[in-house]
Amino acid sequence: MSLAVLRSRALAGVDAPEVIVEVHLANGLPSFQIVGLPEAEVKEARDRVRSAIQNCGFEFPQRRVTVNLAPADLPKESGRFDLPIALGILIAAHQLKIPAPDQYEFAGELALTGELRPVRGALAMTYRAHAAGRAFLLPSQSAQEAALVGAAIVYGARNLLEVCAHLRGLAPLERWQQAPVTEKMTYPDMADVKGQMAARRALEVAAAGGHSALMTGPPGTGKSMLAERFPGILPPMTDDEALASAAVQSLGSSGFDVRQWARRPYRAPHHTASAVALVGGGSQPRPGEISMAMHGVLFLDELPEFDRHVLEVLREPLESGKVSVSRAARQAEFPAVFQLVAAMNPCPCGYLGHASGRCHCTPDQVARYRGRISGPLLDRIDLQFEVGALTEDELAARSDGESSAAIRSRVTTAREAQLARQGCPNARLDARGVEDHCTPDERGDAMLRQAVTRLGLSARGFHRIRKVARTIADLAGDHGVTGAHVAEALRYRRSEVR
Numbered sequence: 001m002s003l004a005v006l007r008s009r010a011l012a013g014v015d016a017p018e019v020i021v022e023v024h025l026a027n028g029l030p031s032f033q034i035v036g037l038p039e040a041e042v043k044e045a046r047d048r049v050r051s052a053i054q055n056c057g058f059e060f061p062q063r064r065v066t067v068n069l070a071p072a073d074l075p076k077e078s079g080r081f082d083l084p085i086a087l088g089i090l091i092a093a094h095q096l097k098i099p100a101p102d103q104y105e106f107a108g109e110l111a112l113t114g115e116l117r118p119v120r121g122a123l124a125m126t127y128r129a130h131a132a133g134r135a136f137l138l139p140s141q142s143a144q145e146a147a148l149v150g151a152a153i154v155y156g157a158r159n160l161l162e163v164c165a166h167l168r169g170l171a172p173l174e175r176w177q178q179a180p181v182t183e184k185m186t187y188p189d190m191a192d193v194k195g196q197m198a199a200r201r202a203l204e205v206a207a208a209g210g211h212s213a214l215m216t217g218p219p220g221t222g223k224s225m226l227a228e229r230f231p232g233i234l235p236p237m238t239d240d241e242a243l244a245s246a247a248v249q250s251l252g253s254s255g256f257d258v259r260q261w262a263r264r265p266y267r268a269p270h271h272t273a274s275a276v277a278l279v280g281g282g283s284q285p286r287p288g289e290i291s292m293a294m295h296g297v298l299f300l301d302e303l304p305e306f307d308r309h310v311l312e313v314l315r316e317p318l319e320s321g322k323v324s325v326s327r328a329a330r331q332a333e334f335p336a337v338f339q340l341v342a343a344m345n346p347c348p349c350g351y352l353g354h355a356s357g358r359c360h361c362t363p364d365q366v367a368r369y370r371g372r373i374s375g376p377l378l379d380r381i382d383l384q385f386e387v388g389a390l391t392e393d394e395l396a397a398r399s400d401g402e403s404s405a406a407i408r409s410r411v412t413t414a415r416e417a418q419l420a421r422q423g424c425p426n427a428r429l430d431a432r433g434v435e436d437h438c439t440p441d442e443r444g445d446a447m448l449r450q451a452v453t454r455l456g457l458s459a460r461g462f463h464r465i466r467k468v469a470r471t472i473a474d475l476a477g478d479h480g481v482t483g484a485h486v487a488e489a490l491r492y493r494r495s496e497v498r
Contacts, residue, residue, distance in 0.1 A: 003024050003025075005023075010075075011284075014124055016127070017128075019070065027063060032046045036067075036072050037074065044079075049082055052082070079110070083116065096167065103134055103135055104136070105135070106163075108138050109139075116141075118139050118141035120255055121251050126149045127247065138157075140157060142255075157173060191400075196387060200226070205471055205492070206383050209415075211382035212382050212427075214381045216343075219350045223387050229404060230299075234339075235416075265292060267299070271306045273289065279317075280325050285325045285334075290314070290336045293336075293338040303343065347359055382464045426474070434467060440486050447486045
């Protein structure tokens with residue numbers, strides 16, 4: 001029978017749906033046709049597969065070759081189907097016999113010489129193949145990434161001949177069981193920052209509770225410097241967080257570098273970035289900067305310089321922790337659990353309130369500048385604080401602040417307390433969780449009631465202050481939320497931006 005059926009995987013967002021590769025050889029004029037909604041890269045597999053088969057010493061059948069990629073309504077893209085197509089042709093032509101083809105799934109792009117090239121999304125595909133109870137065979141360059149799915153059976157091959165020898169039982173490939181390679185964390189150290197004790201404290205609170213933060217201050221006060229050091233004070237990633245972050249990274253154009261395993265991502269797109277660049281999209285939806293910062297930091301410098309409609313796309317992910325990308329023919333959902341850290345100047349020239357008196361911006365100019373950031377977006381940013389200019393003495397003094405390691409130790413302790421109490425960081429508490437864990441004492445409650453009127457707090461802002469106060473209490477090791485904790489939390493909602 002001139003028919004072969006193999007299994008592979010496509011990519012749809014962070015999911016990897018199964019694709020059945022059916023190859024049929026029929027009598028008639030020689031031809032090679034691929035059906036099943038293939039994109040241009042998949043159609044071009046005809047020439048790559050033909051040359052790879054011939055250059056590996058096999059005979060390409062001079063018959064009518066039909067390849068069907070099912071399901072037919074799922075778009076197929078990239079060259080990952082080259083390997084299962086080539087194997088299917090060899091099996092259908094009786095040049096290769098696999099005792100149990102249902103035990104494997106295959107993915108890999110073929111060079112004309114038969115060499116295998118790495119594929120995008122290896123981690124997501126391996127995870128689904130393991131869930132289906134099958135081994136995954138793919139290029140050796142992608143096997144390192146795929147092996148991060150701990151219990152999965154992964155085989156890596158360098159070329160088509162190695163794959164065929166393994167399937168025949170002549171030269172079995174060794175199961176890839178490489179342990180994740182973790183490089184020493186090389187985040188810049190917070191000890192390099194001079195002064196700015198209030199800003200450092202605010203970022204410590206943000207790191208402990210997973211809160212978003214907005215820094216406002218003149219140019220050169222260290223806002224970007226503080227943001228670059230923020231990942232270094234975050235708690236170490238759990239295995240689940242590391243795997244989720246790596247899975248999203250593997251969907252990017254450059255794939256995932258296993259040396260970055262368990263390292264929190266830090267993404268800092270330029271203010272000219274588009275909404276699609278932040279959210280993700282394209283004809284074949286790919287994750288944007290929001291998702292690429294999964295369990296890490298998204299830093300937006302010069303926040304008002306971003307287009308307003310670009311900033312508005314942040315509102316839903318900050319609340320839900322996911323991004324839904326809808327196109328005419330495709331829909332995809334990407335995870336987006338990240339910490340937003342933003343920075344901005346107080347006015348167009350940047351020197352409003354500076355001791356030098358250099359600012360000559362009119363009130364209308366200042367209002368228009370700050371109006372580029374909508375109220376609903378500001379309402380979703382938990383901590384809003386100022387980063388003032390350093391004095392002459394602070395500039396001349398040596399940097400003697402706390403190191404990132406010391407701050408991270410306190411942050412980790414506070415985060416562990418939150419996970420033990422409620423199973424998530426304070427920033428991710430729902431309304432019921434806020435009522436159960438963030439209710440302040442009598443003095444704190446009175447302060448909150450006054451703040452609702454004086455600061456014009458929305459219901460969302462009211463709950464976010466309670467979450468921040470809970471985080472401050474966790475850093476202090478206190479079981480309850482007191483008035484002192486609420487007072488500090490309120491200071492982080494009285495930014496000039498408002």
